[in-house]
Amino acid sequence: MHTESGSTDVVVLGGGLAGLRAASVAADAGARVTLLEKQRSLGGSAALSAGMFWTAPTMESYETRVPAGDRALAERIIDDYERDLESIRASGVFVADAATDDVMGFGRGFSFDVKAYLGHLEARLLEAGGEIRTGVRVRTADRSSTHRFRLLLDAEAGEAELHADAIVLATGGFQASPADRAAWMPDVGEEILLRSNPGSAGDGLRLATSLGTATAGDLGTFYGHLISHPVTGFTPERFMLFSQYYSDHGILVAADGRRFADESRGDELLNQDLAQLDGMRAFLIFDQQTRSTHGVSEPFASFGLIDRLELAVEHGARHAVADTLDGLVAALGRLGVEEAQLRRTLAGDVGISGLATRLSRSAPPTSAQLALLRTAPFYALEVQPAITFTLGGIAIDPRSRVIDVAGSPVVGLFAAGADIGGLSSYGYVGGLAPAHILGSIAGREAAAAC
Numbered sequence: 001m002h003t004e005s006g007s008t009d010v011v012v013l014g015g016g017l018a019g020l021r022a023a024s025v026a027a028d029a030g031a032r033v034t035l036l037e038k039q040r041s042l043g044g045s046a047a048l049s050a051g052m053f054w055t056a057p058t059m060e061s062y063e064t065r066v067p068a069g070d071r072a073l074a075e076r077i078i079d080d081y082e083r084d085l086e087s088i089r090a091s092g093v094f095v096a097d098a099a100t101d102d103v104m105g106f107g108r109g110f111s112f113d114v115k116a117y118l119g120h121l122e123a124r125l126l127e128a129g130g131e132i133r134t135g136v137r138v139r140t141a142d143r144s145s146t147h148r149f150r151l152l153l154d155a156e157a158g159e160a161e162l163h164a165d166a167i168v169l170a171t172g173g174f175q176a177s178p179a180d181r182a183a184w185m186p187d188v189g190e191e192i193l194l195r196s197n198p199g200s201a202g203d204g205l206r207l208a209t210s211l212g213t214a215t216a217g218d219l220g221t222f223y224g225h226l227i228s229h230p231v232t233g234f235t236p237e238r239f240m241l242f243s244q245y246y247s248d249h250g251i252l253v254a255a256d257g258r259r260f261a262d263e264s265r266g267d268e269l270l271n272q273d274l275a276q277l278d279g280m281r282a283f284l285i286f287d288q289q290t291r292s293t294h295g296v297s298e299p300f301a302s303f304g305l306i307d308r309l310e311l312a313v314e315h316g317a318r319h320a321v322a323d324t325l326d327g328l329v330a331a332l333g334r335l336g337v338e339e340a341q342l343r344r345t346l347a348g349d350v351g352i353s354g355l356a357t358r359l360s361r362s363a364p365p366t367s368a369q370l371a372l373l374r375t376a377p378f379y380a381l382e383v384q385p386a387i388t389f390t391l392g393g394i395a396i397d398p399r400s401r402v403i404d405v406a407g408s409p410v411v412g413l414f415a416a417g418a419d420i421g422g423l424s425s426y427g428y429v430g431g432l433a434p435a436h437i438l439g440s441i442a443g444r445e446a447a448a449a450c
């Protein structure tokens with residue numbers, strides 16, 4: 001087969017937020033840039049997102065949420081946050097005037113029109129002379145005789161060889177690869193639901209490790225939300241509608257009738273806890289007060305009020321409703337939950353469940369949470385975990401330089417966005433803002449390395 005050959009200064013892998021930002025910044029800095037996107041269209045998970053540009057506002061809040069996280073990386077994200085937010089405002093796309101506080105219980109952020117902004121970055125990259133190729137997948141990368149790297153590409157038109165002095169890895173994590181999930185997160189059930197773009201299947205991590213680089217963070221941890229179960233029509237535009245963001249206002253019980261985590265810590269943590277249970281199913285129990293407030297409110301300003309229970313039920317979720325907690329126990333008994341134990345659980349038994357003993361990271365349940373069940377009627381909705389992106393990944397330093405297994409930066413190799421590991425770890429401090437900030441840094445550094 002004919003193999004075309006070409007060269008450029010910077011190759012960016014991935015056309016989501018981190019990749020488009022890195023490519024546009026590198027092109028603005030004067031580098032010749034080629035952005036490769038594996039799917040037919042750009043945007044990645046960023047284009048499916050709620051557009052909340054948020055992170056931990058202070059190092060103190062960061063350390064409380066991610067005690068084992070990379071402090072140097074977090075400092076850089078927190079320091080650069082305002083500057084990157086201003087550059088989004090300067091693009092002219094919608095950015096909210098007022099901050100949203102308490103994002104995921106501790107964060108601070110601003111809603112913005114993420115789709116319009118991705119379009120802005122694409123246009124800016126092309127204006128600066130950058131090239132964008134979609135439907136192209138990098139098969140391997142190694143050392144080049146003429147430049148630092150040689151990439152072998154599979155494209156619809158055939159194979160191609162691309163030589164470059166810098167690579168930015170921004171392929172969005174490894175959540176879409178069942179084989180990588182089985183290898184890196186053995187505690188998570190294989191059948192976990194994917195709440196992500198389908199292209200982020202570990203290519204960045206594989207390419208980096210093939211060049212002798214290190215991983216960082218806990219590769220078994222991930223970001224996602226609880227989704228009703230069973231669920232029909234779980235298409236990307238409905239990812240957020242089926243997410244049960246308000247689970248911290250109820251209790252979660254497994255089939256043995258026991259709770260297994262402190263629900264007040266937030267849905268993104270409960271989601272990871274549930275993924276470790278055999279069968280990965282639980283019932284979320286809540287009352288009318290929660291249903292009519294947190295159950296319908298919009299966690300991010302993007303899609304208005306919605307009755308999440310009603311929508312879940314319309315799309316096949318197993319559920320129960322009763323005027324008393326006793327009645328709810330009986331109804332859940334008919335759905336296979338261990339009735340006698342559930343009755344004890346609702347009476348305040350927070351004894352560690354056999355399932356819970358396997359959960360190393362989660363906090364144990366507290367009886368205080370039961371006080372949230374007081375206004376009839378009472379509801380139970382079956383839920384399952386879902387994976388949006390992986391939190392462990394490629395090791396980088398605060399200049400987005402990829403670190404090798406000996407602890408030194410690999411000259412010319414950078415990573416940004418959900419491909420990197422160590423910033424979030426079980427505790428989650430945002431996806432879009434870290435992707436943008438590290439994309440900006442990687443773009444500047446990659447241009448300077450050429």
Ligand SMILES: Cc1cc2nc3c(=O)[nH]c(=O)nc-3n(C[C@H](O)[C@H](O)[C@H](O)COP(=O)(O)OP(=O)(O)OC[C@H]3O[C@@H](n4cnc5c(N)ncnc54)[C@H](O)[C@@H]3O)c2cc1C
Binds near residue numbers: 019036047050172432
């Ligand atoms: C429903 C939903 C809601 C969300 N809401 C928010 C929110 O409000 N706030 C927030 O902070 N975060 C949110 N997130 C997370 C956020 O979208 C991600 O953290 C962010 O998009 C990561 O950016 P990225 O560029 O690293 O990855 P992505 O945006 O996913 O882009 C990665 C791209 O790389 C491509 N790719 C993969 N492999 C290759 C390859 N070999 N070669 C070329 N290209 C490749 C993929 O196809 C994809 O297009 C949400 C995510 C989802 C799914």
